[in-house]
Amino acid sequence: MKPFTRVTAPAVFVPGLNCDTDQIIPGRFIKADRAEGYDKFLFHDIRRDAAGELDPDFPLNRPGAEAAKILLVEDNFGCGSSREGAVYALADAGIRALIAPGFGDIFHSNALKNGLVPVRLPPETCAALADHLTDNPGAVITVDLEAGLVTLPGNLGSHDFSIPAFSREAILKGLDEIEMTMTHMDEIRAFETARIAANPWLGR
C-alpha cells in the first residue's frame, strides 16, 4: 500500500445516489488479473452510451478530467456487491480519495485496505461542493490525512474528517495489516484452542 499523508489535486463530481459497485465495475470484468490494471474498467458501462462510445457528458470523460485524483460522489457510494475490483478500478485510475456523505460498508473497508481514503462530509457541505465542482470542474482540493482536514475550493473552507484511527495509522505509514496481526499470534492461538475445544465440529 502506498503511504498517504496529504494529497492536493483536482477533483471531479460524479453524481449518482446509491452508486453501486456494479456501476463502478461491471461484474463481467472482475475476473481480470490485477496486474493488467483495472483502470480501464472504471465506470465502464455508465461512461458509455448503448453503442459503446464514450459519453462526452460523463464527468470523467470531459477534457482535463484525467488529472483528477479526488472524486466527489453521492450518498451510499459503493453499496451492493463486495467486489474489491471497484476499489482496484478507482485506485488504478489514480484516484486517491473520495468525498461523500456516506459509503457502503464493505466498500469503505475495501477502500481503507487499499489506501484509498474515504472522506465523509455532511450532506450540505457535499451539496455545496457539488455545485462548485459543476461550475468549476477540476477545482483543487486538499485531503490531509495526517491533520484530518479537507480543504475545499472557493469559499467552502476547511473541514475536519476522520477515518478509523487504526486504518489511519496503517495508511499513513503504509503498514501491512496481515503482518501486524501476526504479532498477536500467541493470543490468537490460545483463543482458538479454547474455542475449538468447546466446539469440536469446527476443527473437523
Added chain:
Amino acid sequence: MTDPRPPAPRTMFEKIWAAHEILRHPSGPSLLYIDRDLIHEGSFHAFADLKRRGLAPRRPKQVFGIADHYVPTLGRRPEDAATPAIERMIRTFDANMGWGGVRHFGIGDPAQGIVHVVAPEQGITLPGLTIVCSDSHTSTQGALGAMAFGIGQSENAHVLATQTLWQMRPKTMRVTVEGRLGTGVTAKDVVLTLIARIGAAGAVGHAIEYAGPVVRNLSIEGRLTICNMSIEAAARLGMVAPDETTFRYLQGRLYGPDAQEWDGAVEKWQRLPSDEGAVFDREITLDGAAIAPMVTWGTSPDDAVPITGRVPDPAGMADDDKRKSAAKALEYMGLTPGTPLDGLPIDRVFLGSCTNARIEDLRAAAAVLRGRKAVVPAMVVPGSTRVRDQAEAEGLGAIFREAGFEWRHSGCSMCAAMNGDVVGRGERCASTSNRNFVGRQGPGARTHLLSPAMAAAAAITGRLTDVRRLMEDAP
C-alpha cells in the same frame, strides 16, 4: 466482592461478538476470531496475495470452497462454460482449492450450489458462529443465528492467513414484524417492504436482528430470504434468533455437531437470543398484515411498491437527489410515471439466486404454475444441486418443464450474469434475485424484483401480475 447487580441484558449480536473478541486495539477495532470462511471463484485475488507472501490458508478445515458465480447452468463441466475466460476462472478455483488443501464443492459435486444456499444446507452455518465470505449476501446465513457478513478480498486474505479479522462494532437495529402475513405474501415481500421504508442506505453501519411473530412463523428458507437482502438496506448483517425451527432444520447436517454433541450444542444455542430488556440502537416495526406482494420499478432495491401500485412520478418527490435519480431510473427502465405495475408486459422470467431458489421457493412457484403455461421465456436455476435433486424427487422439475420453463443446473447464473447467462439489452426481466441495479443482469437489462410466486404469475401472463388473483382461480 461480587457485583450484586444482575448482568446487563445483551442482544444476540453483542453475545456473539463478545464470544469472538480476541482483543481490542486501543484505537477502536476488535480482533475477531472467524469460525468459518467461505470462498468462491472470486477469491483468486486473495490466493494470489497469499502466494506472494509465501503463506497458505492457516486453518484449511475452517474454510469451504464453493463454485457458484461462474459455473455454467447448461452443463456440469468446466468446458461447458460460456467463454474460455470463464472456464479459466473455474479451473483456477479448483487449482487454488487443491493448493490450499481446502474442502471444495466444485462444479459436478452433488453438494455444489450457491454458497449461501449450500452453507446452511450442509450445516456449515450454525448458530453463534462468525462466518465470512467475500460476498455481500453472506448476511443470508444470519438466519440461523450466526454473525455472518461479507468481506472484500484483502480481508479474505487476512482471514485465510490468520483466521481473524479486525472489525469496528456496528450499531444494532431490531426489525419487528408484527401480526400475520396475508395469502400470497412472502418473506421476499417483507424484506422489500422494509427496504422501501428505510431506504437503500437505511441500515448503514447496523447489524439487524429480525424478530416478531411473522419472523418466528417463517421457515428457515423464509428467514434466509429476509436476512439475504439486509445488505440491500446497507446493513452490515442480518440475523434471526435460533429456535426450535432452527434446531429441527440443523439436526443431522453434515458439518454440524454429531449425535453425541447435539444436546449440548442446542443448550448453548438456546442462550443466544437477545435477553429480555436488551437495548437496540434503533427499532423498526412493520405490520405484517399490511404487507402486499411487492415489485420494484427502478434501479435500486428501495424502489419497491405493492403490485397494486403505480410507477411513481419523480416530479412529486421532495428530495432533489431522489428526484434526479428516480428520473434516471425511469429512463433506464423505459417506464412512464403513473403506469400501473400490475399488467406491465415483461420479456422473461428468472427464478433463481441465493435470495429465492431454495426448495420452498420452488414449491411456491410450482404451486402457481401447475397446469399452466409460461408465455415468455423463463428459467429455473435451483439454489443448489441438492435443491434440484429434491425438486425432481417431489415432481416439481416436471411441473416447471411442462410449464415451459428451462430447468437448469445450480449456480448464480442470471442474478449477476457473470457466467454468461444474461438478460438482453432493453429486455424486461421478472426476477427473484436481489439486485435491480443498472446492468446487473447484463448491459441494458431491466430488472423487476419479486417473489417466486409472483415470478410464476408473471411467466403465465407475460406481465407483472398480482399472484393473489391467480391463486383465487387456480385451474
